Amino acid sequence: MxxxxxxxxREAFRRKYVxxxxxxxxxxxxxxxxxxxxxxxxxxxxxxxQPLEWLTIPLxxxxxxxxxxxxxxxxxxxxxxxxSAVFQxxxxxxxxxFTDQAISYESSKDFKAVLFPPILLFFFIGAFAVPAGALLFxxxxxxxxxxxxxxxxxxxxxxxxxxxxxHVRPSSWIGRLPFMSRLRQHHAHHHNPQLMTRxxxxxxxxLCDYFFGTVYKNPK
Ligand SMILES: [Zn+2]
Ligand SMILES: [Zn+2]
Numbered sequence: 001m002x003x004x005x006x007x008x009x010r011e012a013f014r015r016k017y018v019x020x021x022x023x024x025x026x027x028x029x030x031x032x033x034x035x036x037x038x039x040x041x042x043x044x045x046x047x048x049x050q051p052l053e054w055l056t057i058p059l060x061x062x063x064x065x066x067x068x069x070x071x072x073x074x075x076x077x078x079x080x081x082x083x084s085a086v087f088q089x090x091x092x093x094x095x096x097x098f099t100d101q102a103i104s105y106e107s108s109k110d111f112k113a114v115l116f117p118p119i120l121l122f123f124f125i126g127a128f129a130v131p132a133g134a135l136l137f138x139x140x141x142x143x144x145x146x147x148x149x150x151x152x153x154x155x156x157x158x159x160x161x162x163x164x165x166x167h168v169r170p171s172s173w174i175g176r177l178p179f180m181s182r183l184r185q186h187h188a189h190h191h192n193p194q195l196m197t198r199x200x201x202x203x204x205x206x207l208c209d210y211f212f213g214t215v216y217k218n219p220k
Contacts, residue, residue: 006097006098006101006102010110013097013112013113017113024108027111030118031115031160032157038125038149039153039157042146042150042153043150046143049143053141053144056148056151061155064151064155064156065155066208068159069212071086072090073214093113095193097113098113099191099193100189100192103166105168110167111164114164115160115164121156159203159204162204165184166188170184183205186200186209186215186216187203198214198216
């Protein structure tokens with residue numbers, strides 16, 4: 001994809017979705033606040049957690065890493081009935097806005113092309129975290145249910161913040177954080193239009209990419 005076609009896609013996205021009143025920093029702050037409030041509410045519900053119950057945290061982490069991988073490898077890159085909006089938003093819009101040759105934002109208005117809309121957060125929490133948490137509450141224990149929701153919402157926040165950071169200019173202080181260049185490179189390869197349907201589907205930590213053998217190895 002040429003530089004000009006990225007510029008054209010960016011202009012089209014901004015015209016369609018970014019209103020003059022949109023504030024990128026406010027969008028980011030809203031996402032962080034909602035996630036932290038939900039996590040805090042779950043944390044205060046914990047009572048006398050047993051050693052085995054703490055295992056909920058690593059298990060939820062692995063489950064979230066797998067969901068991130070499968071969601072990205074599946075409906076985000078292959079149009080599926082009922083989920084075509086996900087394909088449109090990710091493959092058609094996010095990948096046209098950012099390529100491996102143009103990976104960074106031009107201004108904070110461009111945060112809109114990376115962060116999920118805050119309203120979707122309530123959908124994720126209401127449609128996925130709460131029903132699974134309720135099931136764990138009745139089948140296992142209240143602590144396991146709240147630890148699951150706490151880890152899931154913090155994982156989501158981690159996803160949003162890391163993905164946000166990959167699209168910040170590499171020379172900024174966020175771009176220069178430890179480990180950032182390696183994780184950003186992993187995601188930048190995925191933004192190469194020739195590679196995006198085959199490699200580097202983890203956005204956070206590439207555990208499933210290693211497990212399923214989909215890590216892109218740069219030919220030297
Ligand atoms: Zn991206
Ligand atoms: Zn992708």
